[in-house]
Each structure stands twice: as structure tokens, then as C-alpha cells.
Amino acid sequence: MKLLVINGPNLNMLGIREPAIYGAENYDTLCRIIYAFAEEHGIDVEIFQSNHEGDLVDEIQQAYGTADGIVINPAAYTHTSVALLDAVKAVGIPTVEVHISDVSRREDFRQISYIRQACLATISGHGLNGYIEAMELLIREAGR
Numbered sequence: 001m002k003l004l005v006i007n008g009p010n011l012n013m014l015g016i017r018e019p020a021i022y023g024a025e026n027y028d029t030l031c032r033i034i035y036a037f038a039e040e041h042g043i044d045v046e047i048f049q050s051n052h053e054g055d056l057v058d059e060i061q062q063a064y065g066t067a068d069g070i071v072i073n074p075a076a077y078t079h080t081s082v083a084l085l086d087a088v089k090a091v092g093i094p095t096v097e098v099h100i101s102d103v104s105r106r107e108d109f110r111q112i113s114y115i116r117q118a119c120l121a122t123i124s125g126h127g128l129n130g131y132i133e134a135m136e137l138l139i140r141e142a143g144r
């Protein structure tokens, strides 16, 4: 099984950006947690981060025929991007949306998620562990 984890803009700044909201752990720690989980469960995982919407679309398209599941934190593009929604719909790969913070308790403009309607589930407010929960969900889903 191969999973693709995609992170949108500013997530490379974890540990530096607004630690009261996103925590003190940096992006390398997030990657290490994801790789360790994948190794433990005998699955392949690729992690991709970009600050550019089109690069995120390209990455989703390239997953077609190669990835069995996508974990995506589109970050700010969650609230603006029809292109990411369309890309996930286009490839038809089971996808889980993750947010480190609990977006439901934040500003009004964060209450809209375009990508949500193409996702199996949304995990929000569970910190970095949300990525692990999303991978567990995709593994369970693949075993059905």
C-alpha cells in the first residue's frame, strides 16, 4: 500500500508559526512521525509540501495510478481552492482532510472547506496525531 501525504502553504513553518495554535513541533518532526508510522505498518509513504497551489494540483494528479490513499492538509487553500477539490475528484483516490488546529473554533473564513466534499473524513484539532489517524483510516478503508 502506498500513501501520499500532502501539505499546503506555511506548514513547512511548523514550530515557528503561531506555536500557540500549531504547536512547538517542527516540520521535520511531523515527517519523522509519519515515516515511523508507515514503517511500523509496512506501508510506503511519500510526503510532499508546497506553498504553491498549482504544485499541489500537479502532485495530486501524479498520484493517479500510483497512490492508494491521500492525506491532505491544504492549509489556507482549504478555504479557497476549487482547483484542489477538482484534482481530488479527478483522481478518485480515497482522501482524508487533516487540520492541525480545530478550524471549527476559529475565524468565520476558516469554516468553509472546498476539499471536504471529496474526502472520506476530516480530522481537525488533533495536532500532528491527526495525520496518523488519517493514515489509520485509509489503511482500514483499503482493507474493506
Ligand code: DQA
Pocket: 009, 010, 011, 073, 074, 075, 076, 077, 078, 098, 099, 100, 101, 102, 103, 110
Ligand atoms: C490549517 C488550518 C488552516 O485554516 C490554516 O490556513 C493553515 C493550517 C491547520 O492545519 O490547522 O495553514 O490547515
